[in-house]
Amino acid sequence: MILPGEDIEGDYRILISRRYQRPNGDLYLCNLRSSLPTLPIPLQQKDADAGLNFQELLNLVYERAGYDDIIDYTKDPVPPLSEADTIWMREMLSR
Numbered sequence: 001m002i003l004p005g006e007d008i009e010g011d012y013r014i015l016i017s018r019r020y021q022r023p024n025g026d027l028y029l030c031n032l033r034s035s036l037p038t039l040p041i042p043l044q045q046k047d048a049d050a051g052l053n054f055q056e057l058l059n060l061v062y063e064r065a066g067y068d069d070i071i072d073y074t075k076d077p078v079p080p081l082s083e084a085d086t087i088w089m090r091e092m093l094s095r
Contacts, residue, residue, distance in 0.1 A: 008029060009029070010029030010030060010031060011030065011031045011032045012029070012030040012031070012032075012036075013027055013028065013029055013030070014027070014028045014030065014036075014039060014054065015027050015028075016028070016039060016040065016041065016042065018042040018045075019042075019045075020045045026040075030054075032081070032085055032088075032089075033085070033088055035055040036053075036054035036055040036058060037053075037054060037055075038051045038052065038053040038054065038055075039051070039052055039054060040052075073093055077089075
């Protein structure tokens with residue numbers, strides 16, 4: 001469990017909170033340059049967690065929504081990326 005005020009490194013966070021364990025939950029950190037993980041998704045308390053591949057889900061939503069047609073990747077992202085991540089992003093977009 002991560003407590004408020006802790007210095008945490010990570011570009012994105014995914015919080016999974018089981019109804020029967022609230023207010024506690026599990027916080028997962030993800031970084032821009034890494035694929036999103038497969039994480040346990042709670043079902044009923046008596047059932048085992050289901051695994052959800054967040055990267056596959058994001059790819060599917062991106063493709064089906066046609067984001068590649070409506071996002072202008074020539075514009076700087078908001079909020080801005082670090083210098084190192086900007087260089088990485090430009091390399092990825094030039095492929």
